Amino acid sequence: MEPEAFRSAAHEVVDLMADYLAGVERYPVLPDLEPGTLRGRFPASAPEQPEPLARILSDYSAQVEPNVTHWQHPGFFAYFPTTGSGPGILGEMLMATLVANAMLWRTSPIATELEEVTVGWLRQAIGLPEDFEGLYTDTASTSSLIALGAARGAATGWTATTRGLAEQPALRLYASDEAHSSIEKAAMTLGLGRDGLRRVAVNDRFEMQPAQLQAAIDADRAAGEQPFAVVATIGTTGSTSVDPVGQIARICRQEKLWLHVDAAYAGATAILPEMRAPFAGWEQADSIVINPHKWLFTPLDCSLLLSRRMEDLRAAFSLVPEYLRTLDRDRPVRDFNEYTPQLGRRFRALKMWFLLRYFGLEGLRRRIRFHLELAAALCGWIDAEQEAERLAPTPFSTVCFRWRPRRFAGRETEAAASAELDDLNQALLERVNRSGEVFLSHTRLSGRFTLRVAIGNLRTERRHVERAWALIREAGRTLDREGVTVGEGVTIGEGATTSGAEGPP
């Protein structure tokens, strides 16, 4: 594509982009589709001859745009939201044009140095000391994998990365029952196995219990196994609970274990001075992950990995074959590919630099505070509603609750009532999501089917949270009155039970 043809095409695409962002509310957040219905609309083979761009763009408008799940819709409250903010998108546009690979300093000096600069900006903004350095990765899964890979290496005197784990004592990693699946996946990837991750019980606020952690470590040591790392979570995925990082850090210090803090979602709030309490002790961690693509309005992907042990990260992942050697290596140069399982790396610092400057820290604080206020408002409405109950504390902007009609009051311990409440809330979730106005997801807390409203989209206004709550109340009352339909048309009247389609009740 000649530059002038590109210019004209890109201007056309910009209008599609701006129109989309301006009008995203015209779409149902979650498209009303059955799996497998889309692929048949496309040819079975790639075209042999070039197609006109106009046709590609019109197919985009007809076939793609309506059939994405609209993460940019202000009614997106599922999982943890990811915002494509204006400056973030502009940064991505330039990244895609430069295609500067940030694998070596030499393969793009500014990409490496702007990464050092903006990582430093973020470190200061969240109040961590200077001995934390870091880098961007694609996702929190990768960030945690790197941290745990370094921990594994350091704990074994680097046997893990030289001779491997075979014929060695079993390594043990600790995280709470509520820790993210990426920690377990890292254990699988790193060769520790799922058994390598010891799940530590949580209290009724879904926070790791330090005494249980200590007991698990002691038991493993007694069995001849080798504890090597603990993952503490600030803002778990289910309920956004906060593990007691200070107490866990003390245990890690005594036991000489690597402490990795997963603050992928909640870490963004550390830029608010008034929100530092949940983070007390995290400065003692060996490594920390925070995802700008969660609550810092950065388009997917960007995860920030900070560590006080960069040399251990490097020892775990550095390989410099001849074709990557450069004459720069005798100078103080950082080649970030030496810290990651991947070699190629996008120039993510560019979008971070754009958005940190465009919003300024005060602008980011104001927006995050607004989300916290919206969540607090929703909590107030739920707490004031006799037929709803929160199922977890709300330390950040994610509210966990369920609908509980009056007739269930005091019956929560009955198995039949409990199953019926699960079904009712699952049906409520489906109904509310089918409205197209909002998209919520769920989790299970203490075995209960739990609705989750995660507020973090830059475009969400108070009216969207109000509307979500109105839809939830309406659905809750209607379902209670009319009976619950779960999944493929199974209707359940009052008092009847089902295990539902979603696992054990």
Next chain:
Amino acid sequence: MEPEAFRSAAHEVVDLMADYLAGVERYPVLPDLEPGTLRGRFPASAPEQPEPLARILSDYSAQVEPNVTHWQHPGFFAYFPTTGSGPGILGEMLMATLVANAMLWRTSPIATELEEVTVGWLRQAIGLPEDFEGLYTDTASTSSLIALGAARGAATGWTATTRGLAEQPALRLYASDEAHSSIEKAAMTLGLGRDGLRRVAVNDRFEMQPAQLQAAIDADRAAGEQPFAVVATIGTTGSTSVDPVGQIARICRQEKLWLHVDAAYAGATAILPEMRAPFAGWEQADSIVINPHKWLFTPLDCSLLLSRRMEDLRAAFSLVPEYLRTLDRDRPVRDFNEYTPQLGRRFRALKMWFLLRYFGLEGLRRRIRFHLELAAALCGWIDAEQEAERLAPTPFSTVCFRWRPRRFAGRETEAAASAELDDLNQALLERVNRSGEVFLSHTRLSGRFTLRVAIGNLRTERRHVERAWALIREAGRTLDREGVTVGEGVTIGEGATTSGAEGPP
């Protein structure tokens, strides 16, 4: 940023992008910088208050654009080029706007189904049978990690992913001396250790020797170790040599080993019917990686992983916690996060769909053929030049050679002459790269410092390759006449030797 403000800002950015692509040749390919000189130009902390976009964009133009390594420059011949093609960039622009996370079908139905569609298009275009399915990952490193993770799991009856590798026999993986560092990194990450990778000797064409592979497997089995996978490379990174995949596949079948084919660079040429010979036998592989962001003109990042054993990939990386369960799971739905170490996934299918349609397969074939012709032309010039010699066959578009002044004829086996040739070619590389007109990288083949010209940038014309060759000849003659300067000013006259800054001579 309000949609209309975004519209106007994005139009402005489009002009920066188009101007950049139109004028990239005004920049030296490799910026003339010392490591560490850029970071000091930026403030030490993020701004507290928002900054005007105009200032950010003008700083971008002044501080960022001139200081990237210009991968889009038509004189970029280093490593393997990555092109930000027009349709690829347009796709990225829309990806950044939708921010549709392709982790679950439900989190963006079209992202999942368009991935199935375009992966199918690519599979057919490269002539692989229907039993290959696949997905996009960020990089070949990740694709190979996934394949080897699945192989590891399958070979151990999934002990590797459940109980872990501890107290188990050592697993052994085989790849040639010329295999990419990502394979060794995967061995480190997966807990096999660097020793887990057995390097198989190559012949004088840098191709794996099947008899040596068989011998290594036999020796490891005799020692009580457990061979589990072989990586064959079609287009190694150093010399782009081609392992004999058919013979290796036969050994893998007999030995019941997983065969992973790394065709990250060269795989793109399989869309040319006349170029299928190097790929003979790859249809017997268990998994194959090809990088669209190398020679299919896709902006970073996009790697294609194909496999006939998708269920094994899934078994190695699937975890479905409650908060990711969806009501779609009893239907034929593919949730791609179950096949990857990462959870979040960009909507890469969108840019692939754009560019496959925009170019058409014939358009892609024409451009790749052109690169092959340019490489053949360069080979012709080198072969006709008495003072240059190719150091490897050129099966694709990457030419490996060195300058060898007449006085060295017949002296290559002398250690002093060999060291001097290395220094001369290293100095030549530095000098040519300092010209700003081209950027070449190097490798070491049979111990010799080797210049590499990798042709694969969409914007490269014949005149750029001609100019590269002119610069190389000129530098070679000048250095031979004037003496060699290596690294920090060490001047070496005729007959003098040095080990250089780049490792053993």
